[in-house]
Amino acid sequence: MSRSAALCAATICGLTFVAVHGQSTTSPAALPDWSGAWVMEGPTVFDGATVQPKNGRAGDAGVREFPPYNDEWEALYRKHIELVKQGTFPDPISTCGTPHGFPRLMNVPDVYEFAITPEKVFVVAENGPNILRIYTDGRKHPAAEDLWPTYNGASVGHWEGDTLVFTTISMKGFSGKDVIVDRTGLVLSDASRVTTRMRKLDAMTLEAQMVVEDPKALKAPWRVSKRYRKQPPQTWGWDYACAENNRNPISAGGKTLTLGPDGKPIDKVVD
């Protein structure tokens, strides 16, 4: 075997193990270091590149992004934007009962931590809390008959050098109440599919480039980029027990209420 061929073989063996059960896993030595705690850059607007007004924040009246919605879903988004203006667009997570859902999980405040193993990657978001499992052991997505819509869907991926590439399907999407993408009123359908390429740009910056496809809601693929900033060494992540003292439940009319210390609404008008 020539020197170059030996080197090539060693590289292939170093990057990929084929284990006894036919699983394909990446060598621990070849996995990148995403240790520490990270915080998303910018406000919780999913597509900061198209938000209007510039630097607008999700939840403020009149703030919107420009996904390539078809007419039907653009009309739905505009309806949500009006509800935001009226203060009656309910954020489902205000109930403290459900996960944020994917891709919103990549768009939350507080710290992120990443656990990278040869078989899978865990994205642990303190806010929520939310956990995303990305299987990198060579498995495929389950067959359609073995899937059902879930908040975070099903993610499988692989490593291309130091870049994690994964595809997420089978999310619940928006069905009038379940999952939103951000508080501007942005939503996707249960047919959405997101391909994410995630890598470290430098020691302090992680980047996730997402391509969102949704044949029900979008006319074209929607490209969104998010960045995450590394926090000081030994930053702690904590419990986020949302139901511990939730003084902001949602009324039947979709209004976010404010409870007094006695647990009763102090709002002058509840609905």
Add this chain to the structure above:
Amino acid sequence: MKSIWLAALLAIVGSVCGPSSVLAHHSGAMFDREKVVELKGTVKELQWSNPHIWIQLVSRENGTDKEWSLEGGSPNTLSRQGWRSTTFKPGDEVTVRFNPMKDGTSAGAFIGARFSDGKTIGRWD
């Protein structure tokens, strides 16, 4: 109660750092982010709990005690910004700034506070 409409600078600061950035788990539509109220009172209780902390503050108005509920960020985030579960103790005399409820009820989104010894926490520009 001393209610002040601050000038453009504070409005801009409020728009950048106001409730939407600290109220991570629900809409902040109930708060008037264009308005900043400054209020002096006595801390009754700090609820150091998720998803948001609450400061229960009692102010004296026209000879009558009035209790206010001031909502802040999560204890997780605040602890990383130097807050402690003992930052506000019952009996502390403080001056607070907050974005009030739009409907005029006695609650708001916490911005910052100044203690009687001059120390401040949160945004106190």
